[in-house]
Amino acid sequence: MSSETLVAGIDSSTQSTKVLLVRAEDGVVVDEATAPHPQGTSVDPRAWWEALQQAGAGLLERASAISVGGQQHGMVALDASGECVRDALLWNDLRSAPQAASVVDYFGGAQATATAIGSVPTASMTVTKLRWMLENEPDNAARTAAVLLPHDFLTWMLAGRGEFTTDHGDASGTGYYSPASRSWLPEVAAWAVGHDVALPRIVAPGAVAQRTASGTILGAGTGDNMAAALGLSLQDGDVVVSIGTSGTAFCMATQPSADPSGMTSGFADATGNYLPLACTINASKILDSTARLLGADRETFADLALAAAPGAGGLTYLPYLDGERTPNRPTATGVMHGLTSGVQREDLARAAVEGLLCSLADAIDALGVTPSRVLMIGGGSRNRAVQQLAPAVFGMPVVVPAAGEYVALGAARQAAWALAGTQEPPAWSAAESLEFTADPTPQVRDKYNSLRDATEGW
Numbered sequence: 001m002s003s004e005t006l007v008a009g010i011d012s013s014t015q016s017t018k019v020l021l022v023r024a025e026d027g028v029v030v031d032e033a034t035a036p037h038p039q040g041t042s043v044d045p046r047a048w049w050e051a052l053q054q055a056g057a058g059l060l061e062r063a064s065a066i067s068v069g070g071q072q073h074g075m076v077a078l079d080a081s082g083e084c085v086r087d088a089l090l091w092n093d094l095r096s097a098p099q100a101a102s103v104v105d106y107f108g109g110a111q112a113t114a115t116a117i118g119s120v121p122t123a124s125m126t127v128t129k130l131r132w133m134l135e136n137e138p139d140n141a142a143r144t145a146a147v148l149l150p151h152d153f154l155t156w157m158l159a160g161r162g163e164f165t166t167d168h169g170d171a172s173g174t175g176y177y178s179p180a181s182r183s184w185l186p187e188v189a190a191w192a193v194g195h196d197v198a199l200p201r202i203v204a205p206g207a208v209a210q211r212t213a214s215g216t217i218l219g220a221g222t223g224d225n226m227a228a229a230l231g232l233s234l235q236d237g238d239v240v241v242s243i244g245t246s247g248t249a250f251c252m253a254t255q256p257s258a259d260p261s262g263m264t265s266g267f268a269d270a271t272g273n274y275l276p277l278a279c280t281i282n283a284s285k286i287l288d289s290t291a292r293l294l295g296a297d298r299e300t301f302a303d304l305a306l307a308a309a310p311g312a313g314g315l316t317y318l319p320y321l322d323g324e325r326t327p328n329r330p331t332a333t334g335v336m337h338g339l340t341s342g343v344q345r346e347d348l349a350r351a352a353v354e355g356l357l358c359s360l361a362d363a364i365d366a367l368g369v370t371p372s373r374v375l376m377i378g379g380g381s382r383n384r385a386v387q388q389l390a391p392a393v394f395g396m397p398v399v400v401p402a403a404g405e406y407v408a409l410g411a412a413r414q415a416a417w418a419l420a421g422t423q424e425p426p427a428w429s430a431a432e433s434l435e436f437t438a439d440p441t442p443q444v445r446d447k448y449n450s451l452r453d454a455t456e457g458w
């Protein structure tokens with residue numbers, strides 16, 4: 001492979017499309033672009049294709065191979081002619097919470113569900129959305145001939161509406177895939193949507209999925225968290241915390257998991273291993289919305305949070321703003337406790353950062369592993385207050401890799417892998433990183449945990 005060989009990695013996430021053009025040999029980024037997505041939890045998939053064309057213009061043509069990492073779980077329902085039956089319902093659309101309970105009944109309880117599909121579904125998973133459509137929009141369900149995930153849809157479009165393909169990682173977030181047997185459960189998809197539907201062919205890790213009209217190789221693509229794991233060259237003992245639209249904590253595992261509590265999802269990864277993951281619905285929006293209330297820009301908000309003492313003047317913020325998934329409280333709203341006349345705006349900023357970090361500490365704990373390293377990525381990890389307070393709340397040092405698009409980088413690494421045709425992904429050097437340490441503040445988590453437990457069932 002010559003040093004000029006370039007590959008492209010795409011992150012089609014909730015808020016935007018990011019495209020990286022990367023040297024296949026060593027993973028050095030040579031060019032990048034981004035384009036925004038529409039807001040909301042129900043989105044026309046063609047908007048993602050338009051954003052990809054906009055961000056990819058001038059980049060994708062220079063790539064010898066392309067892979068797409070995408071937001072997980074979104075329901076892309078196509079009719080027999082390949083047109084979208086309705087807008088895609090995204091991972092953070094919680095209208096299908098009642099149908100999540102029906103899925104557990106279908107399998108005969110939480111343990112049986114986790115054993116069958118690796119997870120006890122919340123409203124995020126695709127299967128619950130299909131069932132919601134059957135119960136609420138039967139005509140759309142009847143017209144649905146194929147169901148794709150967001151990244152499958154984009155791979156299919158890049159292939160000139162070619163074959164439907166996916167990978168094990170993203171398939172494992174549908175609720176009609178078995179991580180233990182590494183295969184679809186088509187009867188579950190049929191139960192959910194009311195009839196048999198076409199599901200994409202699952203491409204082996206690192207294999208070529210399809211080609212574009214001009215012959216460019218398309219890798220299988222994967223879910224955004226699986227792509228981030230590839231982009232970070234995740235090692236045994238690493239726990240990744242991502243603060244984007246979603247908050248996630250995940251680690252690598254060699255065996256599938258099946259957590260009957262529903263706190264973690266037993267996903268597959270993009271390399272043939274597994275990726276147990278806990279995901280929160282409310283992450284960077286906790287910072288953005290509090291900064292907006294304070295009339296502060298991001299830098300000022302970080303200064304305010306860092307100027308307050310641990311414990312935020314007695315203010316504890318449970319940040320389940322728009323419903324929550326970990327823990328499963330789909331109708332929850334945020335709760336502020338300990339408000340006195342002495343609370344300052346600095347305390348409010350601090351409480352928001354501590355609340356975000358406590359919810360992520362719960363996600364780390366749910367994995368049930370003792371991390372040897374915590375790596376923090378995603379847009380929210382660029383906030384100085386988050387960087388400095390995370391080791392205090394997590395009670396351990398936190399490594400922040402140099403600012404970068406690790407989902408898109410992981411997708412690029414998968415593309416380079418498909419291009420090379422090797423057994424293993426190419427070995428790219430790890431990014432430069434900064435380590436943050438701080439005195440632990442367990443009292444902050446204690447107060448948060450009390451508020452979380454006291455508000456269960458609200």
Ligand SMILES: Nc1ncnc2c1ncn2[C@@H]1O[C@H](COP(=O)(O)OP(=O)(O)O)[C@@H](O)[C@H]1O
Nearest residue numbers: 013014015016244245284298378379380382383
């Ligand atoms: N310096 C920063 N400080 C705080 N938040 C930031 C900063 N830069 C970006 N963000 C936040 O990151 C979020 C986007 O993160 P990203 O990981 O790209 O999300 P997604 O992949 O879900 O689209 C935005 O909501 C924005 O608020």
Ligand SMILES: O=C(CO)[C@@H](O)[C@H](O)COP(=O)(O)O
Nearest residue numbers: 013014071072091244245246
């Ligand atoms: O639902 C999950 C993971 O199970 C989310 O992590 C989505 O995959 C969306 O990711 P971002 O857009 O926040 O990166």
